[in-house]
Amino acid sequence: MTSSTTAHTQLLHSLFEAALDVAQPHRCVPRHMPCPVKGKTIVIGAGKASAAMAQAFEQNWTGGEVSGLVVTRYGYAVPCQHIDIVEAAHPVPDANGLTAAQDILQRVANLTEADQVVVLISGGGSALLPLPYDEISLSDKQTINSALLKSGANIIEMNTVRRHLSQIKGGRLAAACFPAKVTTLLISDVPGDDLSSIASGPTVADHTTCLDALAVIDKYQIDISKAVRQKLEQSAYESIKPNDPRIKNTVTKLIATPQMALEAAAKRAKELGIHSMILGDSIEGEAKEVGKVMAGITRQVRTFGQPIKPPCLLLSGGETTVTIKGDGVGGRNVEFLLSLAIELQGQPGISAIACDTDGVDGGAEIAGAMITEHSLDDAISKGINASDYLANNDAHSFFEKIGQSVITGPTLTNVNDFRAIFIDSLPE
Structure with missing residues (x-):
């Protein structure tokens, strides 16, 4: 993993932490x-x-x-x-x-x-x-x-x-x-x-x-x-x-609320000098199809600088669904993320995180996962076919095997799903 990729993953972890922090009961209960x-x-x-x-x-x-x-x-x-x-x-x-x-x-x-x-x-x-x-x-x-x-x-x-x-x-x-x-x-x-x-x-x-x-x-x-x-x-x-x-x-x-969590992440990004765009706090649909849509938006940003110019972040929340047809345990965040990775095919300078803010995604005691431009190559080097895992609703196993699961344990809050896609500027 390159130093820039490490920096990107640290940024995404920081944004997720900001989203969790604003929704902690010890912060929001006393005011009400x-x-x-x-x-x-x-x-x-x-x-x-x-x-x-x-x-x-x-x-x-x-x-x-x-x-x-x-x-x-x-x-x-x-x-x-x-x-x-x-x-x-x-x-x-x-x-x-x-x-x-x-x-x-x-x-x-x-x-x-x-x-x-x-x-x-x-x-x-x-x-x-x-x-x-x-x-x-x-x-x-x-x-x-x-x-x-x-x-x-x-x-x-x-x-x-x-x-x-x-x-x-x-x-x-x-x-x-x-x-x-x-x-x-x-x-x-x-x-x-x-x-x-x-x-x-x-x-x-x-x-x-x-x-x-x-x-x-x-x-x-x-x-x-x-x-x-x-x-x-x-x-x-x-x-x-x-x-x-x-x-x-x-x-x-x-x-x-989910919107408060997204705004907290956007504020953290601004403090770090990175522009962000909140695409919505209530995005629904089949997780793998939402992954495809988000990949399309990401490519538009990368290619044309629309609707925001890189380096930037695309933030979103909501609750997608997974229709389990395979042998896996599902998990809407990891299924979204695996679909996103497959669609992007390792485009350089793009990293993403998708996690459930309660620390549990689907039937696994895992919050979610992250991807970088190297995720699919890492899988290939281990003989892992990403498309097979997606079809089997087994994205959690995929990310565990390439070491990109996000495990938080009980977060003691729950403001739905948190998704962030970082798109870096390409070197001239």
Whole structure:
């Protein structure tokens, strides 16, 4: 690896670190603390960042006694003194998540107007708060979740289904807290920051219907029982709608978003004297197809200096999808990146990073990966065919074998995917 290539990879790592830093709970929670109330303050929540959010809340709360429970992914717990932390499975739910969801509902029962509930929500909350209806067993829920994850459905579609099979999502948690005041602090991991889709919107009204959920199920041929289908057809699992009086005392605040992360990376680049362009914070589509599109934009910059002149950075976020057809574990960031590399064919002076800000991309405990102009040559020298790995949805294995995986461990936040492409000036 040349010294210039090393500098490029260090730059990309620095940008990713800046994106993670701005979304850390200890930075964004204190700015949005609710005021104390006369009654009880109960803190509940779910998501990959929820434990770190609870810790930040405790450290900055001056309103007296507080109690509560949040559920986070295995390995994402941090110590709290007054708020109980439960770990559960993600992305396929388990019994720990089910028990935690039941416990949370019990803790917010029988509250008064003098009480308040602070709800700490981040990405991953859907799987971590499984509380299906009686006709749906935990095993059924696990099967449906697994099928959705492999189907190629986007996050909006998946969470439309999840909301309508749950007794706690789709505004139902806020309704259970009534008449207490409810303040929800959200770290967004969904394209467009759609409130009802972040952890399937447990405290916000839902505009979608049971029939919308059924349409997604049929579109992707997800197997459900006749009893569940009948309930959906009869709108028996309907979520909380905007005019429901039980959510009139709710306040919702977005405290960290994908756009904030991209802007933090752009600021870091500017400090280093490099121009950048944010292409979008909510880019969706099949990961390998988005890789092809980004390669086309990169070539336009390299060849014509449009829409920005090199040296420069192209930044983007969002949540692409992977329809798993091969034997690999998927991973939308690595699949995007491998597709990008194949399309660029080692063009000089181009490096890129693509990572999930929660530290987990697809079914691997790996945040993502990086490429340089030498990545494909490195693979060829090891007898590795990049196209074969892409076709097998096995990009994680590809990057592990050429030593270009990005491993962060639990980042304790989650603002969706981070992608950065650096395009250097060609020597004259």
